[in-house]
Amino acid sequence: MALIVQKYGGTSVANPERIKALASRVARYKALGHQVVVVVSAMSGETNRLIALARELMPDPDPRELDVVVSTGEQVTIGLTAMALMDLGIKAKSYTGSQVRIVTNSAFTKARILHIDDAKIRADLNSGHVVVVAGFQGVDEHGNITTLGRGGSDTTGVALAAALKADECQIYTDVDGVYTTDPRIVPEARRLKSITFEEMLELASQGSKVLQIRSVEFAGKYQVKLRVLSSFEEEGDGTLITFEEEDNMEQPIISGIAFNRDEAKVTVLGVPDRPGIAYQILGPIADANIDVDIIIQNTGADGTTDFTFTVHKNELNKALDILRNIQAHIGAREIAGDDKIAKVSIVGVGMRSHVGVASQMFRTLAEEGINIQMISTSEIKIAVVIEEKYMELAVRVLHKAFELEEA
């Protein structure tokens, strides 16, 4: 007997038929004697609908109230899922995040899980129930409803698997595993049988939304056995996230390509080049809780420097306002924003033992006339910022150049 956490995304609970299919799968696992915890997302499109509704009443919605609204999508699907299971004669019980007590910090819309109280879930599992938990949501220590950021149900699933020391966490979605890149952009993309945790972490952090990054972080920290599978197919091994690199001579240099249109670029032009300037610019940005991704600084011959960094598109205006307020103080000539950018990243542990990967990437982009605006690297990743309109082309040509469609 194993304890399995199964997380189902929006398309996997999109309508009563899909929820019935979910219930049948759970029934098969129960029949094999396993204990099952199910984590569900809202029906696909529902979270977007709720956000749009909130914006009609308040263009920049209050984060606490926004979480009250958007968390309702998952409350609907937990109840429906429990009913579908009961209808098959399976004992089932649903819980919201706050009922479980998935305790988070108070960073509304992007809260972090601090602690999970597993007492109720364990008691229910021991009495033969399937426990259905709402993904994406928690409660802070003051009792406020919080949400974990878009795609956060993945994190609920993996965090629960960690808390319960589950034997496996299965992420059911609308693709049958992790691909070399998003198959919606590159039809030739290939499913990976396994991918290392480190590579998955980079892909997720670079925007591959098949798994939310925090879920991968949890899997790494607690060594959760994590698998991505299709809820539309009965068979299939999906993709296993592994913790050891295979000692494989055939290891490709690049395992996957991620892309992200969610970032915007902020440029502070012509600031005097003196110690402390980076802190003066980024300090107020950090104080406003705005995450910064890539940062570059170029000093000109005239002793002034241009400072460029990227933030989430949603936070571009806030970042620009902050900088315009301190523009005179830091002596900047101009502050500019650009939200027509995209980031494309190639990821692979094979990069560690190969030279020339960056030059191959840059040559491939140059041959298509794609200008690189910013570059950022890690041991197993090279990311470039380019004009948004070239993003899909860049992903396609890189996928081909690194021969990712071939097994």
Ligand code: ADP
């Ligand atoms: P869910 O609602 O089940 O959480 P998501 O839409 O969040 O599903 O994530 C699944 C989607 O992620 C796929 O439909 C696919 O378009 C996209 N995706 C992006 N990159 C990849 C990748 N490397 N492999 C597989 N899917 C990817």
Ligand code: ASP
């Ligand atoms: N329903 C939430 C979202 O759309 C959480 C999730 O699907 O993981 O972002």
Ligand code: MG
């Ligand atoms: Mg998702």
